[in-house]
Amino acid sequence: LLDVLPEGNPTIRAFRGFLEDFGMMDSLVLVVSSSEGSPDRLIEAVETIGEKLAASPRVASVDYNLVRSGGRFVGEHFPAYLDSGGVGRLSERLSPEGIRRQIRRNREVLLSPLASPLDAEWISGDPLNLREIVRESLLRRTVPKGIDLSTGYYMDADRTVALLMVRPGGSSRDTAFVAGLYREVAGIAAEVSDGAGIKVGLAGEYASVAEATGVIWRDMVFSFLSSFVLVLLLVYAAYRPPVAVLCVFVLTLFAALSWTLLFAYLLYGGLNIVTSIVAAMLIGLYVDYMIHIYHRFHREIRRGRSPLQALETTFSETGKALLSSASTSSISFFAVVVTSFRGLHELGVVAGFGILFCLLSSFLVMGSLLSWLAKVSPARIEAGRPGGIPMGWAERLVAGRSGTVLAVFSIFLSLSILGSARTRFDAGVEAIGPADSGVEKVQRVIEEKFGRGGEPLFLVARADGDRRLAADFDALDLQGERWRRAGRVETFSSPAMLVPPPRFQEESRRLLSDAGLPGRFDDAGLERAIRREMEVQGMVPGGDLAAYAAGIVHALDGEGVVDLARFARSGDPRATYFFNGARNAIAAHLTPPGGRWSKGAIAAMKEDVRALGGDFALTGPLLIFEEIRSSIVRESALATLIAFVANWIIVGFHFRRFRDAALVMVPVTAGSLLTIGAMGAIGIPFNFFNVAGIALVFGFGVDYGIYFMQSRRENSEGGGPGALRRAGGGIVLCSVTTLGSCGSLILSHYRGLASIGAVLCLGAVFCLLSTILLLPSLVDT
Template identity: 25%
Template sequence: MEALRSTARIIVRYRVAFALIAIFLLVVSIYGIQNLRFESDLRSMLPEGHPAIDDYTTLQNEFQSGDSTIIVVKVSSIEPGGVYDVRDPQVIQAIYELEQRLLQREYVTDTISIADIYMQVLGRLPENEEEAKFVLDVLPPETRNQLVSRDYTTTMIVVTISREKNSKTLVRVYEGIQEDINDVKFPKNVEVIQTGNIGITYRILELLQSDLNKTMAISFIIVLALLLYFYRSPVKALIPLTPLVFGVAMTLGAMGLLGIPLDLATTTIGAMLIGMGIDYGIHVTNRYYEERKRGRTIEEAAEEAIAETGKALLGAALTTVAGFAAMYLSSLPMLHNLATTLILGLSLAALNAVVITPSVIILEEDVMKKLKGHYEVPEIRSHSGFVGKAFRSLGEAVRRKPFAFLGAVFLITLIFGYGVTQVTTEVRLEKFVPKGMPEIEALMDIRSDFGGQDELYILVKADDVRDPTVVRSIYRFENQIKADTYYNNVFDSESIADIVVQKYGYIPDDREKIKEALKDYQGVQLVSSDYSMTVIKFTGDFSGSSIDDFRKIIRYFEEEVQNAVFPPGVSLSLTGDIYLNYVLDQLTNEEINRISMYGTVFVVVIVLLLFRRPKVSLAMITPMFLGALWTVGFMGLAGIPFTQTLAGVISMIVGLGVDYGMHLTHRFLEEMNEGNPRPIVTSIESVGPGILAGALTTAGGFLALLAGELPTIHDFGLTLAFGIFASMFAAYLVTPALLQVFYGKKIGGDAE
């Protein structure tokens, strides 16, 4: 404690120098903010060196596959003077013109549409609607249904893309294709929408950028409004907010300088830091005003505030960091980035709270003295009026009947315990886009009208895939999968075996004939340059169903690949964007338990090392366990699934939730050591309002995430806000009750 008092005196004495250093770092951070980048590539969410990543990279490099965009062309209205059928020659002409424009782009490798059918059959585009209808009518139904909906109001252009997998090229590709769409004049009543993997990912990137700015602004407004209520003065409300602004700016600047991207998880960092970081400034400010009310000078009050809250703040910061640090044990890079930014942000917030806050408080008091001619003893709402009376009553109630409070907690835990059994996971990228978005609606149209356009690839490796036995095995495997379409939702397939059968009507034993068939083929590349690899491409509705059905479908493919009969030396593996989603789902399920367990262990160890008293530690950490348990139960009851973003949420709640019990316990021990006969009442009455203000502002920052448009951001904000309130209520109900039970007789309490 003496070391903290010495540090406090140094901070107060040299506050101006510390403030100038902080301002310099703020300027550097503003430069770093300009270098921030956004990332939504699925591969960046998976660990480096994972076999699924290696196979996916092979798919990209060797076959220029695994990435595509779908352009939906549909008749969206029946206004007079427009077209009512996609077989109208004007529509077909526009589609053909769009294809020609797209093929001029260096990243477009192939396009498929109904216009291609007419060019193959007629050698030209149809000149009238009767001719257009005739060509489609003579096609086999399964071929026709792949291109045009049964009511002839919707068709699509499938565009195969070859590009580097990063957000900058994705934006360039999407905007280039959109530019071509806008430049082509489609007839009246026709709507053209770009969807598929690129369209959805682009929309997520766009929403990430808007959500970051929106949620940060709203969280600031919420926090400021709460501070205005508690401190009754705009100037005093800015005191705990000022160091927070420094901390948030420094964190974002560091992300830009260190190259940490803003992704589905780290986009929430601004609102989260505003919510969490304000807690530190509030505790220092509240203790300062409490000491000033007792008659201390401004320097004495500042030193006392830093010294007395310092240990609790240090413990709170260390336990929070310990909870977040557990995310480093995850194999998911996204959680590593989130852990880094949260630890950095909260460390800066805590540091700024004890270094900047005294400077701002004393500066404000000095200015007010010059304006009014005297120092004015501050009066804050949280220690008076209804709030003050409520906490005094709570303290008295806990002192008299601690077991009644523990019984109420047990009943609450039973309810949320049921919710724990209802929790699911969800990692599919398309589920992160709000319902009603044109890209999602178009994707739903594709699934209902065309049976889906999800692509799943089987990578086949052999000495030479043109070997007749290999080609024959591919053909047999492919048809076996297609025969199970009722179970696997396969709509179509494509392989080198199909090319050979199309040319000869069978698979010859002569390897030279197979080479000739493949040499003459002009479609999408299906064979690697050295003929050591080929792909079997399956198209269907794989991810449009429920998450459980999605898993069953991919597990079906895994089993079929594992049990496939191929010649010795031939290996098969699943790959593609759809399979990466599945791998991420499996990893997320594994990471949730591991991160939560290690996060809890880390926090418990920190608490035990700091306080070295089992009873005291138990009183501190019990609300943490309950807050985490209630939060998971809430997710189950509310239907909020675990996502890659929420995989570390329990570890985060554990790190944050212990703070409230720690502040109450620390003040209880301080009062008990000073001989206070009613330390429970005093600790709840004095620290309780600060915890409430901190929890409200923290939850307010998290609830600001509800203003974002991405569903995963909504869920993240709502879950964390509930976790904060759950931890706060658990601390109010459990920590004082346990302390009263443990120390009631020693202090002369009358616990029943």
């Protein structure tokens, strides 16, 4: 979605910078769930998955255990993590009586019938059990809501779901790499589960992008093939042409599409999520020109004209209407360029030039092939149903009940104006995001189990030096505390989860000094005290006891603040989520209370961030879409106005009469009003994708009026009903093919793309009805 949003918007730039600086697009989360009540099987599965992924060449890092990921660093700098309670307990633990009591407790644990080899390993590595004191301080200060860290694993309160945070070694847009990584994860998951009630799901931005890439590609192929086949079937059903003529249609279509896609590649390097629909959408519009050329050429051949004469008449009569039609369509698409929404901007450019390429292909490729076929054998272009779609019913209705038709349309147009007042704009990400997303389902499990509901926001600080960054770290942590106390945020995850902010560390050092802990022991003294008590209890000290004692003494005697850069150098994979040393940037992740941000809370938080200074910025998708909502609506309205005025000018040049030009514009204007009214009545909201749909409706809706009025100008016999008899079948077929191509978009897995298809289909239906019923009723009035 970021690929198609406005590029110059500061809020979007800030969010994109956050994603890049903190590697959020490379964040893959494995969600492991167990149907068993005991956490032992879950822990075993997490260990197996974590170890196998850590050994994979496709994985840069994996974090699944708090102690394992950051235990060594915390152990080396543990005094910095202690609060006042922790300092008090440490002072007691490092007294002769405290050492004696802990060693005795160790012996009792080892002799217990419930003891495990893991207990012996923990006691051997930390005989004074300082990890318990540090863990309690950490849990009191930084543990996020909904997460149980008592086992060291990232588990929910019920201990039935655990998380593994993975950094893949390749891009989420590299489909071959993603396929290989997913196969590996699936293989590990199958091996771990093996009927044991273990399930593994994927979440995170990496999974979202990988899923989107695959879904967009499949949707693009499906919509293209379905619209292509459906359009050909409709042409065949309408005319029953020979296979040779169908091949002419296919070759002309592929020539136009290949030129269009080549143009998109040369100009933009490829297609984005919005322009991915261009092939399917344009097929229905491309074939319109071919239908009219074939219909007119075939009619001239049946009248006994030579192929050259038939082609000349087709180009001089019908060709003029096609030229005006292509001009109005391309101008309508180009009008979308005024929007700053990059996806719609590129769609307008590609589709606008695509219309021109199709016109060129219809004249050059189709004209040449039809002329050649007619020269070789006129029977090869003979249609089994020369008249196309019969329009007798509409002709009789317009001829006999034109007043009723006008009255009905007047009523429905009045109702549509009322219905348009109910049309709303949905600025949420869900309105344009994927439907039935596997990643979203897993994400909902995380939200439910870990209390992480709602769209997150992110507070980012960027400083011009290490000292300034340290001050920003303190300010960020204090602001998080204020927001939590005020109930503005549900959770506030910041670098303080990994390293205490400077002010906290300075306070810890002061408490340690007041307790007399620095200098209480030297390396040998602490080792002797521990060894003596262990020997009294009949325990054998490990060979690393001297290093253990020295580490404690050195940590207590250390001075200064442990900064984030030192933590990042330790290799802890969690550091990159909150700290970017190269950019001197830190970030905090915020979730809303109750699963939803209120406008008042966001406004107050923005004021708080402004008060923090220029280093700080609040960002997130919610802020982006709320900010660009008004501009995209305003720009889309401008695009529609430009399309309307430009079409009127082109139609005026074509017909040279104000009344005829006005009549041509009636169907598309009425169709657009009915479309907006129907959207309000049936509850289809505008969103960031379909908001320019009305301008696109002008791109093809005005064509129907041109074809009708051109037919009436060439032959005024029979008035409106007569023109409907001659041109109505072709107009209906053009509309139905548009419905077929745009209708295929409704099946897209992306709600935004499906909504474009829905708006264009409504527009095609209402423009068609207005052309074959309303316009013939007006033309003779």
